Each structure stands twice: as C-alpha cells, then as structure tokens.
Amino acid sequence: MEKKISERLADLEILVNSSEEDFRSKNYYPYVNYLNEYNSILSNLHEFGLFKNLKPIQEVPPGGKASGHGITQFEVAKNREIVNESKKLLHRVRSHIGPEDTKVDTIQTLELIFSKFHTIVRQLRDRYSNRTTLEVDDEYDVQDLLHVLLKIYFQDIRPEETTPSYAGSSKRMDFLLKSEKVVIEVKKTRKTLTVKEVGEQLLVDIATYSEHPDCNLLVCFIYDPEGIIGNPIGLENDLTQQSNDNLNVVVYIYPK
Numbered sequence: 001m002e003k004k005i006s007e008r009l010a011d012l013e014i015l016v017n018s019s020e021e022d023f024r025s026k027n028y029y030p031y032v033n034y035l036n037e038y039n040s041i042l043s044n045l046h047e048f049g050l051f052k053n054l055k056p057i058q059e060v061p062p063g064g065k066a067s068g069h070g071i072t073q074f075e076v077a078k079n080r081e082i083v084n085e086s087k088k089l090l091h092r093v094r095s096h097i098g099p100e101d102t103k104v105d106t107i108q109t110l111e112l113i114f115s116k117f118h119t120i121v122r123q124l125r126d127r128y129s130n131r132t133t134l135e136v137d138d139e140y141d142v143q144d145l146l147h148v149l150l151k152i153y154f155q156d157i158r159p160e161e162t163t164p165s166y167a168g169s170s171k172r173m174d175f176l177l178k179s180e181k182v183v184i185e186v187k188k189t190r191k192t193l194t195v196k197e198v199g200e201q202l203l204v205d206i207a208t209y210s211e212h213p214d215c216n217l218l219v220c221f222i223y224d225p226e227g228i229i230g231n232p233i234g235l236e237n238d239l240t241q242q243s244n245d246n247l248n249v250v251v252y253i254y255p256k
Helices: 002-024 031-047 073-096 106-125 139-153 195-209 232-240
Strands: 157-159 175-177 182-188 217-223 248-254
Touching (some): 031 073, 106 139, 106 182, 232 248
Antiparallel strands (some): 157 175, 175 182
C-alpha cells in the first residue's frame, strides 16, 4: 500500500506543479482536467483509508461557465481552489509517508486547531461563578492561546524567532515548528485593520520567510471572529498563490 501511496504522491506533485504554472501564466482552460485529477487522487487515498474527512472539489455550475471560448470569474476562482487544495493534500501525503517518527500530519493538525479555535475562545468565556479567564481581544491574546494549543501536538515550538534581514530589516516570526520546518504567522482582524492591509502584511512575511533556512512551509492563521473579511476563500486562495520555489504558503481564515 505504501508504494501505491507514493505513486499518488508523485501524481500530486505533477498536479501541483502543472496547475500552478498554468494559473500563473493565466492559462485557465485545463482546469477541468486538473479538477478531475485531484478528485481521482483523493478517491484513491480514500480507498487506502486516508483523509476521509476531505471532500472532492465540486465542478463549476453550468451557469458559471463560459458559453464560448472565454473564461468566467467563477472558473478562475475554481482554478485557484484546485491549486490551493492540491497543495494542502500534497503536504498531507508527504507527512503521512515520511519517517516513522515524523508522521504527525502537520497541516491536518494545524487545520484542526484553527477550525476549533473560535469554539475554544467562546468556551473560555463561560467559566464557573464568572471566574476570570483569558479574553481574546487582540493579536497577542490569539498568540498566547494558540501557543498553548500547539503544545498538545508539537514538541519544539519556538516563538518570536528572528528572521534573516529582508529589505534592510528583520522581523520576529510568531511561531517556528523547528522539526517540521514550519512557520506560523498569526493575524487578528479588527475594524481599524483593513483586508488590504492584512494581505499586504502577509505578502511581506512571505517574502521574508522565503529566505529562512528553517522554513519550508508558511502557515498563516487569520482569526476573524467578527466576520470582517467578506470573502475569506478568495483571500486564502490569493495568498496561497504567492508560493514560490523556496516556500509553500497555506492560509486559513476562521471562523467562516
């Protein structure tokens, strides 16, 4: 079975490289082939008992497809989704077939933490006899709570590691998972921080972390409890497209 999973890994690597290259060159037309390939790979992995929580990518509804030789915004968005989801699946499969002592599925674990984060925040507010608790009001509060949750799954967590100099200055990353070579960058939305500013800050982070020797993957967690980001899927996909040869980028915005 491991051989078959390795074959699927090779197929995923080809899918990611081809779909991303076409997307960057604005060659959107092959997206249906990429969609079918992704769903075929995922179906095989389900047969192996893997990642059964993941669902196939849905096709663009007939009304969202171009009637002639053009391409619609819905089809462009579907291209982004395919590239984004293919990268996430690639990291999951790589983690699964890695060395025995590093088989923690980093991406899946982080996604679980992020998806439950808002529920945990709400639960913390409801304490017996109105006892004091952690109020998650700003970005530092998000970092403190996330640090506690990361300790459940990861051993070597390094907060506030300094990055190499970029554009004449260095910055401190929020968390480095040293063994996994993963950097986690945290943002919390607020009314005085626009969606454009969030995107611009993360673009600077992406450029900075591309030069860090211990970072192969940048995971961005944007906590948006008030629903300030109107199109979270769009922002996730836009930032994920900033992946390059030195750094893969995945972005999670919760709650949705």
